[in-house]
Amino acid sequence: MLNISDNKINILSLNKYDTVKNLANRPHYKILNKIIAIVSIAAFFALFLPWTQNIAGIGSVTTLKPNQRPxxxxxxxxxxxxxxxxxxxxxxxxxDTIVFISEIKEDYMDPNLVQNTKNQMDAKQQSLESYESKVETLVTQIDAIEQEKVLKLEQAQNKIKQSYLKIKSDSMDLVAVRTQLRIANTQYNRSVELNKEGLKPLTDIEEKRLKLQEVEAKIITQENKFLTTKNELVNSKVEIGRIKAEYAEKSSKANSDKFTALSNQFDTDAQVNKLKNQYANYSIRNGMYYIKAxxxxxxxxxxxxxxxxxxxxxxxxxxxxxSKYDIAVETFVNPIDLPLIHKGEKVRVWFDGWPTIIFSGWPDISYGTFGGEIVAIENFISDNGKYRVLIAPDKDEAKWPSQLSIGAGAQTIALLENVPVWFEMWRTLNGFPPNYYKSNMQSKTDKK
Incomplete structure (x- = not known):
């Protein structure tokens, strides 16, 4: 302060009082100082104690398999x-039947719908069998036509061969008749000359002339017979063409009838299958009126x-x-913690309403927690902005309480690495994530 005034300020001293003098001599101040010093030293050493990093999650009790859930x-x-x-x-x-419902659609209100559909199906089935029989009959008819055609052609071929042989025989007869004509003509001329010389009588000439005329008539008949045989050969060749055309027409008509029957058969078969489908659908629909568990x-x-x-x-x-289900816990973790979680890792779980004492950094001294194992990790983020993790009971530890019900609340801690307390405090103050690590199971797999 500035000494502006000449007035002196008397500072009050408390040391002249006995009470103040005895304060410094009280023994509990020394004890308090020792306690503070011991606590400070203990707190300093506690900073170097091991701390188990963990990832906490909040979820609920569910079932392990989808078919076991409500x-x-x-x-x-x-x-x-x-x-x-x-x-x-x-x-x-x-x-077991839950409820019975009745039909409301007009297409299915007929009480005899199933039986009527079955009758239609049976009728179409008989029609199908009739078409099948018709096709078999037409196939048999076609085979008979083909066999008859073969026989007719063979008969015509034989007739042609006969005609060729007959032509050959007639040609030989014609040559023989012509030879006889030359001989008869020679004998007639010789008789005429001998008659002129007076060696043969006139009657002999008349006989030779008569014989010559007979041979001339015979050669005309033989030539006519030869031409007739040639005409029969031509007719036999024409007959082969006619037979082929006739039986081709018969075969084509039978095949046309067969394909028509096959078309009707296939169409009827399609209708039968459609009716079978309707019959099955109607029968199944009748069973859907009783809704069962x-x-x-x-x-x-x-x-x-x-x-x-x-x-x-x-x-x-x-x-x-x-009534029977395998219990599990579904929990949710933050996206920043997802890389630290792996399938098969151990997790500590405790449930709402179950007495627990939790020390997150020292899980060994916690009470009321149960062991779990990660069995599934969702790869797509949930609506709450976190990733879903499914946890099943650990078979190596105590069983989970049988009193748990589906939907009860649960909390989880996934255990990570052991670090000093001071490191965990420093990490938490700076907002850093826990140390990234690989589980022992994954490390063994990588080594293999």
Whole structure:
């Protein structure tokens, strides 16, 4: 302060009081100082104690397999609720009837729809068998036509051969007749000359002339016979063409009838298959009027109520909780921690409502936690911005409580590396992620 004024300020001294003098001599101040010093030294050494890094997650109890989780019973077809066979809380076995619904579509309201469809199918089946018989008959007819054609052609070929032989025989006869004509003509001329010389009588000339005329008539007949035989040969060749044309027409007509029957057969077969499909669909649809339980379990809730309500295809009717299931825990971790988690790693789990004492950095001294093992890691981020991890009970540790129910809350800790406490405090203050590492199982696999 500036000494502006001449007035002096008397500073009050407390040392003249006995109470103040005795304060410094009290023994508990020394004890407090020793405690502070010991605590400070202990806190300093505690900074070098091992700390287990971990990844915490919050989730809930679920089942290990999808088919063991609560499921909803749905109606495959639309209909109207007619009768309930169960109530909430009932235990049902696989195949037990839950509810009965009636038909509301006009295409399926005929009570004899299945039987009528079956009758139509049987009638078409008989028609199909008739077409099959007709095709077989036409095939037999075609074979008979082909065989008859072969025989007819063989007969015509034989006739041609006969004609060739007959022509040859007639030609030889014609040559013989012509030879006889020359001889008769020579004998007649010789008789005429001998008659002129007076050596032969006139009667002999007349005989030779008569014989010559007979031979001339005979040669005309033989030539006519020869030409007739040639004409028969031509007719036989023409007959072969006619036979081929005739039986080709018969065979074509039979084949046309066969293909027409085959076309009708295939068309009828398609109709039969269509009717079979309809019959099967109608039979299956009749069984869908009774909605049944798909597995053993308990009826949790009836989602549809009352009688006479109309429901559509795929409408949930009731939910069933399976009676037998393998319990598991689904938890969610931050994306920054996802690379640190691997399938098969050990996890500590504790459940809501179960007495626990948790020391996250010292899991060995925690109480009320249970061992778990990671069995699945979701590769796509969930709606909450985290990744889903599925944890199953560790078979090497104590069993999880049997009192747990599906949907109960759970918390998890995935154990990582052991680091000093001061390092963990420094990492947390700076917002760094835990140390990246590979699990022992993955390291062994990499070595192999």
């Amino acid at each position: 499921l909803s019973i749905q109606s495959v077809i639309s209909g109207r609720l007619e009768k309930w066979y169960v109530q909430e809380g009932d235990f049902v076995k696989k195949g 798909s597995q053993d379990g308990y009826v949790n809730r009836a989602l549809q109520s009352g009688i006479g309500e109309t429901i559509k295809e795929g409408t949930p009717i009731a939910t069933i909780m399976p």
